[in-house]
Every structure is written in structure tokens, then in C-alpha cells.
Amino acid sequence: MKLGVIIPLCALFTLTQQVPSHDRCMCELTNSEKVFPHDKLSKVGDSALKCNGNITPQKTLELESLLLGLKWRLPQLQEDVSILEREDDGELYGVVSLQVIENELTEIKKLIDKLNITTWEYKHLATDTTKQLEDLRAEMTELEKYDTLQVVKRQQANQRLRRDLDQCKNEHHFTAQPTQPPHGICPHGEFLNITGPRVYTAGEYPGSYMYGAWGRDPKPDAGKENWYWLVMMTSSNRYSNYVRRYSTLSSLIVGVSVPGNVQIHSSNPTTNTIQGPNVVMYGEALYYNCYNKDAVCRFNLTTKTVTTLQLPKGTRFNSKGNFCHLDECYPFTDLDLATDESGVWVIYTTTQDFGNLVLSKVEEGEPPMLKQTWHTSVYKQGVTNTFMACGVLYATRYVNKAVEEIFYSFDTSTGVEKFNIGIFINKMSPNIYALNYSPMDQMLHAYCNSHMVSYKILFG
Template sequence: MKLSVIVPLCALFTFTKQAPSPDKCVCEVNNSEQHFPHSKLKTVEDKASSCNSNTTPQKSLELEILLLGLDRRLPQLEEDVSILEREDDGDLYGVLSMYVIENEIAEIRQLINKLNSTTWEHQILTEKTTQQLEDIGAEMQQLEKFDTQQLVERQQANQHLRRDLTRCRNEHHLNASTAPPPPGNCPHGQFLNITGPRIYTAGEYPGSYKYGAWGRDPIPEAGKESWYWMVILTSGNKYAHYVRLYSSLSSLIVGISAPGNVQISPSNPTTNTIQGPNVVLYGSGLYYNCYNMDAVCRFNLTTKSVTTVKLPAGTRYNSKGNFCHLDECYPYTDVDLATDESGVWVIYTTSNDFGNLVISEVLEGEPPRLGRTWHTSVYKQGVTNAFVACGVLYATRYVSKDVEQIFYSFDTATGKERFDVGIFMSKMSPNIYSLNYSPMDQMLHVYSDSFMVSYKVLFERTSENLL
């Protein structure tokens, strides 16, 4: 076995026998192969690093922010001109109105100049990056000549096979039924890890509201596929009475809510008020813990009607069964709502379960109703938050102000519990007040000390796609 390895290696060298001395034999070994150009490889690595640092998501976000700002200013200018035309008295009022309009035009001109400048910079960056990528490709082809063992060629062939296999699997899933999979039947494979944060933003009200929630509707109305929602607890970190909508992720980041607020109740706290930060949107219905009740409310964003589903007797509410860690409990987190590929879930605890987590399906309807229920053996006040992905309940715990750990899982399909999940999350702020999984894009949406943060969930097939 060793000889089969040595023989081809020897083919790379030539041996020259020199005149031996009486007491020893000397051989000179000459390498017949070209020396590997390490300096060229270092140059390629530097160019690739330069491309990565110059072409970032923030570059495209700059352009989109300017476009959003322009889109916001132009209708306002048009409205102000209309007011001037209707109410101009030819005297002081007209002069003041003209002064306001002149300022608006000046601001719009500045935006347009900045937009032109940014567009020109992006065009130059695109041309430069394209040339760099072509140069890198040519240099890599030169370096491949030194791959005498054909390792790179075989690796590329394996990547092509993986890509073809992934495409075949995706086509198979597209041709399959589009009905939501039953709990435990995950179309993405096993949950492996999370990466991120991907998004980290203070949004429209930086530092103003400590508790809240945000995310996407997993089954949105037609034309609203890119919309995001946000609920902030505006009354003592306890209550909210409206949901705020955004037409895109960029709009949410820069704080432009074109659809605006959808009001549930006129004030806080009152009947139908949102209680606590654990809120989700599913099928144009906002699900939340009803004010002063052991029940789940569903607010229909289309009809503006509210229906409720009562939770089992003994359910702890009104801050009697919160998520906690050693130093702090998060008030009014007794009833936690979650979404996944199969629908809506409610996570809570009861006196009959001695404070352990309970999870139930929330079945759609008017009114909604509870479906199957599972009882776990993990103590709720030893958990900081929870979410559901593919019918599996995951619980987190506080490790430090910088790290949270997904430590527990409960599979509703098999009833199997694990306390050794061991997936760590890097936090941008110490406390996570709401945490929800979006089956639409396999993201975790976190509301943390007034910041909105997102993480990408990696499943088996996600990881295959990254290879």
C-alpha cells in the first residue's frame, strides 16, 4: 500500500548519483516540477478580500434609502403647492408658503444630487469589481495548472454534482403538494445552526420602546409578500393597541411606514389591547395575548374584528408565568405566540403543569380554536424565550449579555425532548423580549432592547446549498 503512494511521487523528482566516498553514499534530489507561486496566490487573496470589503449590502441600501427619501418628499411638495394655489392671499401667507416650498425644493435638489453621485460611484464600483473578478478568474486558472493531483478539478466536479442534486430536489418539492406540511415533517431537513445577525436596526423609534415584536406574514395577501410588521409596547412596556406595517425591509430599517398603523383599540389598556411582546402575524391575522385574559386574541387586519380562543383552566397570565433568567424576568411574557411551516402555536404554562412549558396548536377559523396540546418537562421560568420551526419547539436561555443559547427542543411529532441542543446566538443587546421563526425565509426575528435583529436558520439543505 505504501509503494503505490511513493512511486508516483518519485516521478516528480530526478536522482543523480555522485561518486561515493569510501564510507558513505550521497544522492542529489532535483525537483522537476515548477515552484508553486505563493506570491501570486497571496495577490489573488488580497483582491478577493478587497472585493468583499467594497461590495457590501450597505452599498445597495444607501441607494434605496435615497430613493425612499425622494419618494417621500415629492408627494409632500405636490401637496404644499396645491395648498398654496388654493389659499394664497397674495400677501404674507403666500410669502411664507413660498419660503417653505423653496426649502423643500432645495432639499429635493440635494437628494437628487446625492442620488446622482451615489449612482455614479456604484457604476464605477461595478466596473472595477467586474474587472477584478475577471482578473481573479484568469489568475486562478493559471494557478490550477499546479494542481498536479487534480484535487481542485475533483472538488469542482463534486460541487457541480451537489448543485444538480439540489436543483433536482427543489424541482421535486415544487411539483409536490403545496399544502403546509404536518408538524415534524420539515421540508428543509434537520435544524443545524443559526448565523448572523443579518439585520440590526433601531428602526423608526430608536431607543424609545424597549419591548416589542416584528416579522413577516408567512401567508401574506397577494401583493404584500415583501411587507413587514412591527408591534411596540407603548404603555409601560406592557400594552399596545396597534400594529405598524412597512412595505419592504428597507422601509422598516429607515422608518418609513407607508401603510401606517392599523388600530386595534382606541387606547391602552382596554378590551382587545395587546398584552405583552409575544405577537405574530399569520394570514392577515394578528395573534396575541388578550388584555387581562388567559386567552389568545386574533385581530383580522381586513375586517378589523377580534375573536378569541380561551386557554386551558389554570393557565398563568398577567405576569404570573414569565420567561426569566437568574437576574430578571420579562414581564407579561406568560403567553407566547409562534409561527412555523404548519401554522400558529401558543406556548404557555399552567398550575397543573407545575410551571413547565405547554405548547398547543392554534387552528384557524372564526373564531380560532385550540388543537392538539403537548406537555414538556422544561421549566418555563428557566427559559428566556421560545420559538417553533417545523413542528419542533426550541427554548433559549441567557448565557451572558453577549450570548444566548438554544438549549432545548421538543418534537411534537415524536414527543422526543432534548436538553443538549447547544446552539449559540451572538446578541447585539443583553435581553431578547420576543423571538419568532419566519417559515417564509427561514429567519429568526428578534426584538431586543428596542432593536430589531434577525438571524438565518441553517437546515441540512440550506447547508448543502452553501457548499
């Protein structure tokens, strides 16, 4: 081998010794480049991950939720004071009204205190994060000096070209709209899309109960139009024996429950207590999967009595017909209760339907009864959640940790199914364990890994 062949191959090295031999050439090479600081690169990566963990959409939504609660609470206080001024009799009525206003002021003070603490924390977080970003930028600039072949610069140039090309395409093409789902007679019009989240809160038990449900009663008693309810699986992520009430959304956000818990039974679990997170409230009654039964329980919050609705023979229960995605199934989600403008619905599956979704209308009463039933062609274990809106059943599926898709609909007024809805939900946690539609305000209430999240449904 000739020396003239070896030297170009060792351009980055210094030739220090050459020992010829008959047909072989040996040389000792010394690297003239600086040793790449892998430890420093690893440190930069760790700092970037920490920075990403500190700044999340959840933190911004927490602040927005507190502001929203304060925005709704102050007009209510003003209205209560106005009523007291108009109707004060100077005796019992005035005392009671003053007590109500005092409670309102206490809750507002707690909300403001929590808002002040959160704002102070975020201010320091922003300062610390700005300093971290400046340090990261300086360290990355230093590391780029080792890029002798300018690979990083070429990658950055390619990214800029790709971004400019995408922008050019977007300027000449309209954004494709999602396929419109079918609709029956709906006072709001067609279901167009979902915006939000509007509310994101851990409530008064942050991180304590992974499974649960929350929402509003579409048919509340007088004076309870603004109330919210919350059911958490307090035993084995599977059972619960009470429903918790909140007088306003801001009360739920700051974790002040009035009147508190309404208990179904002192034991948990036991006959007719709650099994699974898919729960709804309608007409001052809680509807849920009865403990260890293929039946719907109706708990009357006024009389504290429970009546049951037996589902058809072959209904799957006790975690044999759950909602699922590829990575996991949600335990004890065999029965899903839903509310819309017309009342209560139950979604389930049977052995006769080979695991496909079955939808039945629940007729109010003590005991409740099944009215009409519809059979679909969508497999329940390929679905992560369902909800009803204007007599239309919607089903979701897991896309990834950040996105859920409303992909399917079944219109009970026409019997038409569609599998190409294409409306996406931006999630705040990987899994949505319960999804309830509120016809009171066209909000979709999700319970996600112990957090309560709400989205606004856009009709048109």
C-alpha cells in the same frame, strides 16, 4: 540585629543615617525609584473604555443593514419601472404607477442620505479612534518603564506561549459541532446552526420602546409577500393598541411606514388590546395575549374585528408565568405566540403543569380554536424565549450579556425532548424580549432592547 541583614532587604533604597542602640538598629530610608504615575494610568484606563464604547459591533451592523436595504430596494424599483413600460395605458394606470415609483424613489433617497451620513460619521470615527490608539500605545510604552521587575513582559510572553499552544491544538483537532436537534418532516432538512446577525436596526423609534416584536406574515395576501410588521409596547412596556406595517425591509430600516398603523382600538389599554411583547402575524391576522385575560386574541386586519381563544383553566397570566433568567424576568411574557410552516402555535404554562411549558396548535378561524396540546418537562421560568420551526419547539436560555443558547427542543411529531442542543445566538443587546421564526425566508427575528435584529437559520 546585624546591619548586614538589613541592607539586602533595602536594596531599592538609599541608607542615609544609622543610629545604633543596645539591641536595635534604626535607619532612615529614601526611595531611589521614581513615583509611579497612578493618575496617568487611570487616565489611560478611561481612554481605553471610551475607545471600546466608540467601536462596537452594532455600528458595523448598522452600516451593513443600510446596504442590505439598498440592495433589495433597487431591483424592486427596476421591476416596477419595467412593469410600467410594458403596461402603461397613458391614463389612470400610468399615473398610479408613476406615483408608486415616485414613492419608491423617495424611500431610496432617504436610504442613500442616511447611508451617506452614517459613512461620513464612521470615517471620522475611524480617524479619531486611530489617533486614540496611537496615543494609548505611546502612554503604555511610557508606563512600562516603571515595571522594574518585568512583570508585564513575563505576562506578555506567557500570553504568546498560550496562544501558540492553542493554535497548535486546533491544528490537530476538529472543532466539535453542536448537538443536532431532533427534526420531523421539514422541507429544509435538519436545523444545523444560526448565523448572523443579518439585520440590526433601531428603525424609526430608536431607543423609544424597549419591548416589542417584529417579523413577516408566513401567509400574506397577494402583493404583500415582502411586507414586515412591527408591534411596540407603547404603554408601560406592557400594552399596545396597533400594529405597524412596512412595505419592504429597507422601509423598516429607514423608518418609512406604508401604510402605517392599523389600530385595534383607540384606547390603550382596553378590552382585547395587546398585552406583552410575544406577538405574531399569520394570514393577515395578528395573534397576541388579550389584555388582562388568559386568552389569545386574533385581530383581523381586513375587517378590524377581534375574536378570542380561551386557554385551559389554570393558565398563568398577568405576569405570573414569565420567561426568566437568574437576574430578571421579562414582564407579561406568560403567553408566547409562534409561527412556522404549518401555522400558529401558543406556548404557555398552567398550575396543573407546575410551571412547565405547554404547547398547543392554534386552528385558524373566527374564533380560532385549540387543536392538539403537548406537555413538556422544561420549566418555563428557566427559559428566556421559545420559537417554532417545522413543528419543533425550541427554547433558549440566557448565558451572558453577549450570548443566548438554544438548549432545548421538543419534536411534536415524535414527542422526543432534548436538553443538549448547544446552538448559540450572538446578541446585540443583553436581553431578547421576543423571538419569531419566519418560514418565508428561514429567518429568526429578535426584538432586543428597542432594536430589531435578524438571524439566518441554517438547515441541511
